[in-house]
Amino acid sequence: MPVLRVALDLPLHRLFDYRADDATPADVGLRVRVPFGRGERIGVIVAVVEQSEWPAGQLKTAREILRDPGPLPDDFFALCEFASTYYQAPLGEVLLQALPAGLKRLSPPERRAGRPRKPPPALPEPALTEEQAAAIGQVDIDGGYSAHLLFGVTGSGKTEVYLRLIDQALQLGRQVLLLVPEINLTPQLEDRVRGRFPDRCVVSLHSELAEAARERNWRSAFAGEADLVLGTRLSVFTPLPRLGLIIVDEEHDPSFKQQDGMRYSARDVAVVRARQLAVPVLLGSATPSLESWANAQGGRYKLLTLKERANPAARLPAVHVLDTRRLTLKEGISEPLLAAIRERLARGEQSLVFLNRRGYAPVLACPACGWVSRCQRCAANLVLHLADRRLRCHHCGFENGIPRACPTCGNQDIHPYGRGTQRVEEWLQGEFPDARILRVDRDSVKSRTQWETMLERIHGGEADILVGTQMLAKGHDFPKLTLVGVLGADAALYAADWRAPERLFAQLMQVAGRAGRAELRGEVLVQTQYPDHPLFAAVASHDYPGFAATQLQEREQAGFPPYAFQAVLRAEAPAMADAVAFLELAAALPVVKAHDQVMLYDPVPMKMARLANLERGQLLAEAFSRPALQAFLPRWREAIEGLKTANKLRWHLEVDPLEL
Ligand code: ADP
Ligand code: ZN
Numbered sequence: 001m002p003v004l005r006v007a008l009d010l011p012l013h014r015l016f017d018y019r020a021d022d023a024t025p026a027d028v029g030l031r032v033r034v035p036f037g038r039g040e041r042i043g044v045i046v047a048v049v050e051q052s053e054w055p056a057g058q059l060k061t062a063r064e065i066l067r068d069p070g071p072l073p074d075d076f077f078a079l080c081e082f083a084s085t086y087y088q089a090p091l092g093e094v095l096l097q098a099l100p101a102g103l104k105r106l107s108p109p110e111r112r113a114g115r116p117r118k119p120p121p122a123l124p125e126p127a128l129t130e131e132q133a134a135a136i137g138q139v140d141i142d143g144g145y146s147a148h149l150l151f152g153v154t155g156s157g158k159t160e161v162y163l164r165l166i167d168q169a170l171q172l173g174r175q176v177l178l179l180v181p182e183i184n185l186t187p188q189l190e191d192r193v194r195g196r197f198p199d200r201c202v203v204s205l206h207s208e209l210a211e212a213a214r215e216r217n218w219r220s221a222f223a224g225e226a227d228l229v230l231g232t233r234l235s236v237f238t239p240l241p242r243l244g245l246i247i248v249d250e251e252h253d254p255s256f257k258q259q260d261g262m263r264y265s266a267r268d269v270a271v272v273r274a275r276q277l278a279v280p281v282l283l284g285s286a287t288p289s290l291e292s293w294a295n296a297q298g299g300r301y302k303l304l305t306l307k308e309r310a311n312p313a314a315r316l317p318a319v320h321v322l323d324t325r326r327l328t329l330k331e332g333i334s335e336p337l338l339a340a341i342r343e344r345l346a347r348g349e350q351s352l353v354f355l356n357r358r359g360y361a362p363v364l365a366c367p368a369c370g371w372v373s374r375c376q377r378c379a380a381n382l383v384l385h386l387a388d389r390r391l392r393c394h395h396c397g398f399e400n401g402i403p404r405a406c407p408t409c410g411n412q413d414i415h416p417y418g419r420g421t422q423r424v425e426e427w428l429q430g431e432f433p434d435a436r437i438l439r440v441d442r443d444s445v446k447s448r449t450q451w452e453t454m455l456e457r458i459h460g461g462e463a464d465i466l467v468g469t470q471m472l473a474k475g476h477d478f479p480k481l482t483l484v485g486v487l488g489a490d491a492a493l494y495a496a497d498w499r500a501p502e503r504l505f506a507q508l509m510q511v512a513g514r515a516g517r518a519e520l521r522g523e524v525l526v527q528t529q530y531p532d533h534p535l536f537a538a539v540a541s542h543d544y545p546g547f548a549a550t551q552l553q554e555r556e557q558a559g560f561p562p563y564a565f566q567a568v569l570r571a572e573a574p575a576m577a578d579a580v581a582f583l584e585l586a587a588a589l590p591v592v593k594a595h596d597q598v599m600l601y602d603p604v605p606m607k608m609a610r611l612a613n614l615e616r617g618q619l620l621a622e623a624f625s626r627p628a629l630q631a632f633l634p635r636w637r638e639a640i641e642g643l644k645t646a647n648k649l650r651w652h653l654e655v656d657p658l659e660l
């Protein structure tokens with residue numbers, strides 16, 4: 001009697017056996033509806049065997065083998081097995097998270113055919129610059145696995161390099177996977193891709209698609225109909241029978257890291273997938289992650305460099321620091337920055353004031369008694385949003401009205417402290433009453449449609465001053481934008497998080513890249529108390545390699561990644577003592593002593609020590625070799641699962657954490 005070994009989406013590292021009289025080995029990879037507990041579940045058939053380890057009488061019978069769509073292919077299993085092993089995630093969780101929601105439902109809604117998109121006229125190909133041609137020449141599309149880091153300054157024409165390589169792969173009859181950090185922020189890229197390949201089937205895969213559209217696009221990729229898949233991190237797991245090239249745009253972007261469920265890096269998975277399939281992979285960025293840069297320096301990735309902008313008239317912006325210790329600030333803004341904005345207004349050009357903090361003010365407080373607006377559920381303050389008169393937690397979503405008086409002492413004179421984009425916008429409007437100011441952050445732009453409208457307004461010249469967060473920092477061309485003012489950069493310089501400078505540098509380079517993309521030269525003014533900090537000198541000279549070299553040297557000395565390999569065990573419980581006690585037990589397990597190449601730190605509360613009513617602690621494990629860490633993790637995880645308290649609180653392991 002055939003037995004199905006089924007992977008289910010459960011936090012358990014095991015498969016489940018079911019009887020199925022009519023099953024054959026050809027059914028591996030199909031979905032199956034099985035009884036589980038009192039209900040039913042959809043799982044994936046991982047193997048069909050003759051006999052179970054369990055007594056036949058104890059096995060339940062599978063309800064139905066689902067034959068549409070056809071079986072998931074071997075290379076998809078290989079990728080999911082890698083992710084399961086590497087990230088310590090149960091195979092069932094990995095396999096099922098990769099499927100569109102409709103295929104995981106017990107009673108799927110009826111499928112309807114999609115509307116075909118009508119082709120936009122074909123966009124012409126520009127003649128390549130020498131640097132672009134040289135970069136393209138380095139990639140052998142038909143030569144098996146090779147990994148490339150395309151390091152190109154903003155505006156150097158990285159996208160054109162992608163498009164040419166995509167074209168080569170398509171000519172060979174292959175499929176291409178193009179990963180982007182956040183699809184909503186890059187409608188321009190999607191249009192360019194579709195415009196260049198009007199006769200090809202281009203589909204996108206991201207979480208903002210309606211469920212039916214997502215399933216349709218996934219099926220088209222799976223069936224080999226789609227030629228090009230443009231997707232966010234999850235799409236790295238899309239089955240693609242003819243896959244011949246993977247490109248990761250803005251590879252440094254933290255949104256390639258999945259922060260819950262299976263915590264994986266889509267960029268790293270992309271490289272593994274390319275190696276498994278023996279196809280080329282290209283990672284592109286103006287500010288590569290230090291991990292990728294180190295890989296390129298070490299020869300594991302081939303480095304392709306674009307030093308010049310594609311349009312020679314569009315020079316890189318001049319970057320100056322404004323020493324705020326010597327300047328009077330009004331609402332955090334210095335006179336030289338105001339003067340520069342005034343100049344742009346007079347010339348009919350656009351300015352951008354960059355402040356990576358949304359809301360009106362980060363906190364509301366009472367000067368009389370010291371009350372501050374804290375989230376009741378988190379170790380965080382409630383942010384004041386004056387636009388819709390709310391106090392809001394940016395971590396758990398909790399919100400409240402704004403009190404008229406201090407809730408503790410009744411003082412009516414309570415104040416907002418610090419500033420966010422709303423406050424800067426309001427103040428600038430007072431200062432420049434005739435200017436048209438647009439605020440661009442996650443409060444003013446919530447959907448893709450709103451974002452497209454916003455971009456149209458900016459391009460149409462409907463704004464003189466933009467006040468925005470890093471939403472504005474990503475690959476947009478604003479030809480009339482000639483000034484970028486940066487506020488609030490200092491917090492990252494001396495942050496406890498040793499990755500903060502890397503992120504700040506990337507943000508500054510990206511946002512500076514918005515200035516002066518056309519014939520008008522751009523200027524960037526960075527307000528800081530630390531004008532001599534080497535990071536600003538590197539930004540001013542557009543010297544990513546210099547910055548990366550210093551950072552890598554510091555990390556090597558300190559023994560941080562990429563020179564060390566980390567995993568973190570996190571525990572969440574209503575009381576911190578319970579979380580920490582659990583971590584202490586995990587640290588004291590015999591398996592820890594048996595792996596002396598792995599070092600464990602003391603359990604500590606997380607930076608956000610309390611989130612949504614749970615106290616959070618973490619325990620860092622570190623090794624100087626990846627294999628040593630990888631050998632340790634599965635045994636450690638199994639031993640942790642065996643702890644008595646393991647199912648009394650929430651815990652997870654994260655490999656290669658970005659935030660500690
Ligand atoms: P990046 O992605 O590196 O920031 P883009 O690919 O957006 O740069 O290119 C910047 C600008 O240069 C775009 O307007 C693009 O159309 C233009 N461009 C790119 N390559 C060329 C080329 N070979 N000749 C002329 N213009 C080009
Ligand atoms: Zn008070």
Ligand code: ZN
Nearest residue numbers: 375378393396
């Ligand atoms: Zn909260």
